[in-house]
Amino acid sequence: MNLMNKYPRLSDLKKPASKRIPKFVYAYLDSGTGHDHAKDGNRTFLDGIELTPKFMRGRINPDLTTKLGSKTFKAPFGAAPIGLSSLIWPGAESIIGCAAKKYGFPYTLSTVAGESIEMVSRSAGEMAWFQLYAPKDRELMRDLLRRAKGCGYSTLLVTADVPSPSRRERMRIAGAPLGSRGNSAFSSRVIWQSLLRPEWAVRTLFNGGARFRNMEPYAKKNGTMGITKFIGDQLNGSLDWDYLSEIRAQWDGDIYLKGLLHGQDAARAVTLGINGIVVSNHGGRQLDAAPSPLAQLSSIREAVGDGVPLIVDSGIMSGLDVVRALAAGADFALIGRGFMYAVAALGKKGGEHAVTILLEEVCDVMAQLGLKNIDEVKKIRSTGF
Numbered sequence: 001m002n003l004m005n006k007y008p009r010l011s012d013l014k015k016p017a018s019k020r021i022p023k024f025v026y027a028y029l030d031s032g033t034g035h036d037h038a039k040d041g042n043r044t045f046l047d048g049i050e051l052t053p054k055f056m057r058g059r060i061n062p063d064l065t066t067k068l069g070s071k072t073f074k075a076p077f078g079a080a081p082i083g084l085s086s087l088i089w090p091g092a093e094s095i096i097g098c099a100a101k102k103y104g105f106p107y108t109l110s111t112v113a114g115e116s117i118e119m120v121s122r123s124a125g126e127m128a129w130f131q132l133y134a135p136k137d138r139e140l141m142r143d144l145l146r147r148a149k150g151c152g153y154s155t156l157l158v159t160a161d162v163p164s165p166s167r168r169e170r171m172r173i174a175g176a177p178l179g180s181r182g183n184s185a186f187s188s189r190v191i192w193q194s195l196l197r198p199e200w201a202v203r204t205l206f207n208g209g210a211r212f213r214n215m216e217p218y219a220k221k222n223g224t225m226g227i228t229k230f231i232g233d234q235l236n237g238s239l240d241w242d243y244l245s246e247i248r249a250q251w252d253g254d255i256y257l258k259g260l261l262h263g264q265d266a267a268r269a270v271t272l273g274i275n276g277i278v279v280s281n282h283g284g285r286q287l288d289a290a291p292s293p294l295a296q297l298s299s300i301r302e303a304v305g306d307g308v309p310l311i312v313d314s315g316i317m318s319g320l321d322v323v324r325a326l327a328a329g330a331d332f333a334l335i336g337r338g339f340m341y342a343v344a345a346l347g348k349k350g351g352e353h354a355v356t357i358l359l360e361e362v363c364d365v366m367a368q369l370g371l372k373n374i375d376e377v378k379k380i381r382s383t384g385f
């Protein structure tokens with residue numbers, strides 16, 4: 001079967017993903033919050049960005065090499081952190097991590113992913129980034145950072161935009177256990193939905209169910225509190241500016257503050273020595289009235305000045321969207337759900353298939369626009385294409 005002919009776009013993988021994983025897991029992956037207005041708004045904003053080509057420039061062989069701060073990648077995009085990714089598809093972290101290492105783009109491991117910092121450093125190598133949800137216990141934070149540093153991670157994404165869990169109504173309707181949001185018990189509906197997806201069920205069983213390998217050692221030490229309660233207690237709403245300064249002092253690599261939408265927050269982060277900002281509305285999963293991050297880019301750029309890397313995510317589902325984001329003023333793009341639909345649909349082949357689609361699409365769009373390299377893509381805006 002030729003995967004590229006069958007699934008030439010990331011969006012083609014949504015339906016097969018929904019057929020391979022239980023309904024409550026798909027609801028967790030796909031949903032926004034409230035009525036999904038913010039999630040849908042991300043898509044609408046991207047679709048509204050038109051790019052006008054210039055012709056007569058000879059043969060174009062696009063060079064996708066991308067500089068971000070002091071690092072160079074082979075593509076202008078990376079994989080965003082996804083909590084519980086091993087519940088979506090067991091081993092998803094290493095599947096995407098391996099693709100990242102092979103194709104030279106960053107893979108971000110979530111604090112609450114299934115696989116551990118140590119496991120992913122082996123699959124993703126130098127392409128591994130770590131995402132931190134700041135734990136209430138600062139010694140726990142220091143230990144997570146020590147572990148990441150010890151394994152060679154050099155870039156940290158600190159997530160700012162989860163001051164508390166959001167309601168995630170679609171998850172509730174699908175019968176999902178809500179973890180720190182509420183009832184974490186497995187209902188008969190969850191068991192029934194799981195039995196309808198036997199490959200997922202067997203793989204998940206062999207993987208030990210919903211795992212949080214980064215956090216498990218600390219939860220165990222803490223005694224009787226269950227892991228989801230422990231995580232909810234530790235990770236919800238601990239971050240403030242003072243805490244961010246302490247994280248800055250503890251980490252000597254690059255730090256990107258993830259989830260900002262306001263220029264004042266971005267400017268303040270930069271004054272604390274934060275290296276760059278991930279402008280994001282968490283894929284529309286936290287606040288249903290949040291603006292599209294792309295709509296905020298110019299005010300954030302104005303607030304932080306030139307030279308501060310701005311990464312964008314939320315809604316990016318194609319190479320065209322990556323080019324749109326760069327043309328709108330971003331330096332780099334992250335993709336969350338897109339990689340996960342691919343892995344849920346195709347298992348081991350999903351990581352490579354997703355990146356192959358994205359690379360082909362970025363090259364195609366650059367060629368159609370007459371752009372040779374990523375610097376030229378980023379200049380579209382200022383040169384008024």
Ligand SMILES: Cc1cc2nc3c(=O)[nH]c(=O)nc-3n(C[C@H](O)[C@H](O)[C@H](O)COP(=O)(O)O)c2cc1C
Pocket residue numbers: 028029030080081082083084110111112113131159258280281282283284285313314315316334335336337338
């Ligand atoms: C299922 C799921 C889990 C997520 N878990 C995390 C997480 O653990 N940490 C984090 O910083 N962001 C998390 N995010 C947000 C993503 O990192 C990213 O901001 C978002 O997915 C981008 O939007 P997109 O999915 O439309 O590409 C999660 C998103 C999804 C869809």
